[in-house]
Amino acid sequence: MSWHPHLWHPTTQVAVAPEPLRVLGARGCLLELEDGRRLIDAISSWWVTLHGHAEPSIAAAIGRQALELEQVIFANFSHGPAEQLATRLAALTGLNRLFFSDNGSTAVEVALKIAWQWWRNQGSDRRQLIAFEGAYHGDTFGAMALGDRSIFTDPYDALLFDVARIPWPHTHWGDENLEQREAESLRQLEIALQTPTAALIVEPLIQGASGMRMVRASFLREVQKLLKASGALLIADEVMAGFGRTGSLFASQRAALQPDLMALSKGLTGGFLPMGATMASERLYQGFISENPSHTFFHGHSFTANPLGCAAALASLDLLQQNPERFQQFEARHIPQLEQLSLHSQVARVRCLGTMAAFELESGANSYLNPVGRLIQRLCLEKGVFLRPLGNVVYLLPPLGISDSQLQQCYGALEWAISQLP
Numbered sequence: 001m002s003w004h005p006h007l008w009h010p011t012t013q014v015a016v017a018p019e020p021l022r023v024l025g026a027r028g029c030l031l032e033l034e035d036g037r038r039l040i041d042a043i044s045s046w047w048v049t050l051h052g053h054a055e056p057s058i059a060a061a062i063g064r065q066a067l068e069l070e071q072v073i074f075a076n077f078s079h080g081p082a083e084q085l086a087t088r089l090a091a092l093t094g095l096n097r098l099f100f101s102d103n104g105s106t107a108v109e110v111a112l113k114i115a116w117q118w119w120r121n122q123g124s125d126r127r128q129l130i131a132f133e134g135a136y137h138g139d140t141f142g143a144m145a146l147g148d149r150s151i152f153t154d155p156y157d158a159l160l161f162d163v164a165r166i167p168w169p170h171t172h173w174g175d176e177n178l179e180q181r182e183a184e185s186l187r188q189l190e191i192a193l194q195t196p197t198a199a200l201i202v203e204p205l206i207q208g209a210s211g212m213r214m215v216r217a218s219f220l221r222e223v224q225k226l227l228k229a230s231g232a233l234l235i236a237d238e239v240m241a242g243f244g245r246t247g248s249l250f251a252s253q254r255a256a257l258q259p260d261l262m263a264l265s266k267g268l269t270g271g272f273l274p275m276g277a278t279m280a281s282e283r284l285y286q287g288f289i290s291e292n293p294s295h296t297f298f299h300g301h302s303f304t305a306n307p308l309g310c311a312a313a314l315a316s317l318d319l320l321q322q323n324p325e326r327f328q329q330f331e332a333r334h335i336p337q338l339e340q341l342s343l344h345s346q347v348a349r350v351r352c353l354g355t356m357a358a359f360e361l362e363s364g365a366n367s368y369l370n371p372v373g374r375l376i377q378r379l380c381l382e383k384g385v386f387l388r389p390l391g392n393v394v395y396l397l398p399p400l401g402i403s404d405s406q407l408q409q410c411y412g413a414l415e416w417a418i419s420q421l422p
Contacts, residue, residue: 018378026053029402031386039386042398042410046388047208047240049271051319052401058270058315065311074100074304081310085277088317092249093262095279099297100305104239104265105138107276108201111235111261112142113299114280115199118233118287121295129161130192130200130232132168136209137201137237137263146201148210151368164192170213172349173342182219189226197232199260204251205353208240211368211393212358214351217255224257233260233284239276243267244320244327244400247354254354260284268309270316275309326400330355333404334396337411344418358395363421367391376417383413 022034031039086098119126137143144153145160166189169181207213236259241251248254262279269275288297334357342350350359363372373389380387
């Protein structure tokens with residue numbers, strides 16, 4: 001297949017990238033290519049395909065909803081699927097209000113805007129925002145500003161607002177001096193909070209795009225204590241980590257956090273339809289209720305609370321709640337395979353959390369641009385496994401429905417690919 005004359009692929013430099021693989025269909029964990037090959041989708045198609053491709057119950061729910069109501073303006077109307085989803089997510093997250101949007105970046109934008117305006121509605125001028133080094137929160141401008149500066153944001157740097165940054169004390173198997181790094185991060189956070197702060201945003205337990213960098217739950221609980229003492233709001237970006245990915249339904253639950261705002265997307269609809277959701281506490285919601293029109297949250301999306309997306313999300317939640325062992329026990333499936341892989345001399349800094357397993361290759365720079373990632377991707381394709389390493393960081397994040405034999409194939413492909421490295 002050659003490059004299509006009218007398409008522009010994301011995060012792809014066509015001058016050097018291989019031509020895209022053409023997919024005819026997908027089922028379960030397998031992608032069916034035009035050339036007849038079948039590939040295991042070992043990264044859940046950019047972390048969205050939660051249960052597996054073409055999951056019948058979700059497809060059926062979308063079909064039933066399409067015959068009843070496919071879309072309606074949500075500024076003037078409400079409907080059953082949106083109300084049911086809001087009720088269920090409120091009960092599951094402990095956050096009482098749901099604001100719909102379109103994707104992960106916009107879910108973060110909504111959280112940022114709610115946090116910022118809430119303080120203004122209270123008559124407060126708190127202006128500082130805090131994020132962690134290495135953070136990635138999306139590609140829209142507010143989300144980019146909250147994220148760490150990188151090759152992704154360099155062209156737009158002059159347009160991004162300033163954010164206070166705190167070290168992210170990420171860890172791995174066999175880590176040393178972790179307590180010292182955590183203490184230093186908390187010390188810097190305590191200093192930063194001396195400036196009146198509107199909110200801190202965090203990817204609970206794991207930073208995804210910056211390299212699957214994991215921290216301990218106990219560290220995040222100390223962060224929360226400092227925030228509560230300062231009065232600053234806590235935003236949990238669970239766009240990647242939500243819906244079972246960390247071994248609990250939400251990463252905030254595994255870390256024993258109670259955020260004021262939570263951004264959700266990716267697995268929300270089981271990977272079937274684009275949708276974002278921002279959960280907010282009742283306290284924040286009430287801060288927008290006023291006779292003063294300037295207190296209104298003037299934000300909206302054309303497809304807010306799209307009924308088809310809501311139907312998909314409800315069906316996906318059904319699957320998660322009916323089969324919690326699929327995500328609760330996934331970590332135990334990774335660990336033996338990772339232990340074997342960690343014996344390889346080029347494998348370093350192994351870590352695992354729920355459905356996510358990662359390690360680094362001791363080959364060149366620790367960088368997103370390290371070409372070893374593209375080499376590993378090409379070699380694993382030869383063994384029927386699709387991966388998309390983050391430079392020298394290699395990870396697995398498969399759909400919950402992957403079989404033991406398919407997971408074994410993924411690790412076998414990795415072991416063979418690593419053995420081929422110079």
